[in-house]
Amino acid sequence: MRVLVTGGAGYIGSHTVLSLLSAGHDVVVADSYANSKPSVVGRLEDLSGRAVPAHAIDLTDAAATDRLFATEQLDAVIHFAALKAVGESVVKPLEYYRNNLDSTFSLAAAMQNHGVTRFVFSSSATVYGEKAPVPYREEYEHLSATSPYGQSKVMIERVLADVAQVTDGWKVALLRYFNPVGAHESGQLGEDPQGVPNNLMPYLAQVAVGRRDHLTVFGDDYPTADGTCERDYIHVMDLAEGHVAALEHLDVMSEPVRPFNLGTGSGTSVLELLRSFERAVGRELPYVVGPRRAGDLPAFWADATRARKELGWAATRTLDEMCADTWRWQSQNPQGFPDA
Ligand code: NAD
Ligand code: WQD
Secondary structure, three states: OEEEEEOOOOHHHHHHHHHHHHOOOEEEEEEOOOOOOOHHHHHHHHHHOOOOOEEEOOOOOHHHHHHHHHHOOOOEEEEOOOOOOHHHHHHOHHHHHHHHHHHHHHHHHHHHHHOOOEEEEEEEHHHHOOOOOOOEOOOOOOOOOOOHHHHHHHHHHHHHHHHHHHOOOOEEEEEEEOEEEOOOOOOOOOOOOOOOOOOHHHHHHHHHOOOOOOEEEEOOOOOOOOOOOEEOEEEHHHHHHHHHHHHHHHHHOOOOEEEEEEOOOOOEEHHHHHHHHHHHHOOOOOEEEEOOOOOOOOEOOEOOHHHHHHHOOOOOOOHHHHHHHHHHHHHHOOOOOOOO
């Protein structure tokens, strides 16, 4: 298939481009570079040995998005493009709702206009909200999220379900990611947050490489085995392969719209992840325990049964591999991707 990968220069999108190319698909990238660098595309070409056509486009521009569909023959869309910083979304709700919703509206309209019916959407475990029983299961219906970012994902899932109901042939996979970490095993592709990292793994990687003094563990008085929060960390290459599996499943999917958890099915604490990262680096890393971070849930992980049964996909890479690959990327690229 010839697949439009929106946000294809970003963290998860770029790794998915490589998995798509390895699986024999053709890829077209669309990215505004709002949170990524154009130099990522060159890395993708070097790593794959293939040309990766890339369009610099803001997908909230519906006319430009439609023109893209007029110039490229597309069979499917994988929609990663979004703003994703939870804390920032609380401060800038309009910016988040506008970017994340409008870009999806543009794409859906262009797909309808040009007869493209296959859609894979980047949703998030955050849609399960604060009350869902753990492990999270796709059948849970009371989706809600505490941040505008998370709420934009809940809303988009609903919009796509409504559109699919009335558009002939539409097939939409809603992929709810847990905590993506890790990097491509080459060390040439990885997560490159702009500014201070919001998330645990990239923060820890920057501590290890000397860009930050120490990690602050946000609370050690949670009702968990070691008192720190537990999350379902999933290797970004497992996640990327999950997208290929979902894409290839669409034509036989049992319903027009179907959610799938992409996680490993087990939880890891902040301190366990820290210890694994120390093994990867080969030395102890400085940390202090600070207060809890507002909004953090104590522990959650995926029930990954549906993806295994229906997509034939399961995460296989271990926590130590996630940390070793992150460290290879960060140590070989201490400042991330080059500007040009
Ligand atoms: P990222 O910021 O690295 O990638 C997103 C890409 O989209 C960036 O390259 C950015 O420039 C681009 N983009 C943003 N708005 C755009 C627009 N209007 N038009 C064109 N391009 C635009 O983020 P990521 O971590 O790769 O996340 C990819 C997707 O997965 C997002 O939808 C995110 O919400 C979702 N997700 C991420 C995580 C995570 O922890 N990383 C977890 C769950 C879900
Ligand atoms: C993991 C754990 C922190 C940083 C976020 C989004 C979620 C999804 C994935 C998009 C928590 C602790 C962190 C630090 C720490 N994104 N921590 N010190 O919060 O589970 O999920 O990313 O959809 O929506 O909320 O991930 O990596 O920020 O935190 O102790 O400096 O690490 O308290 O327990 P989170 P995270």
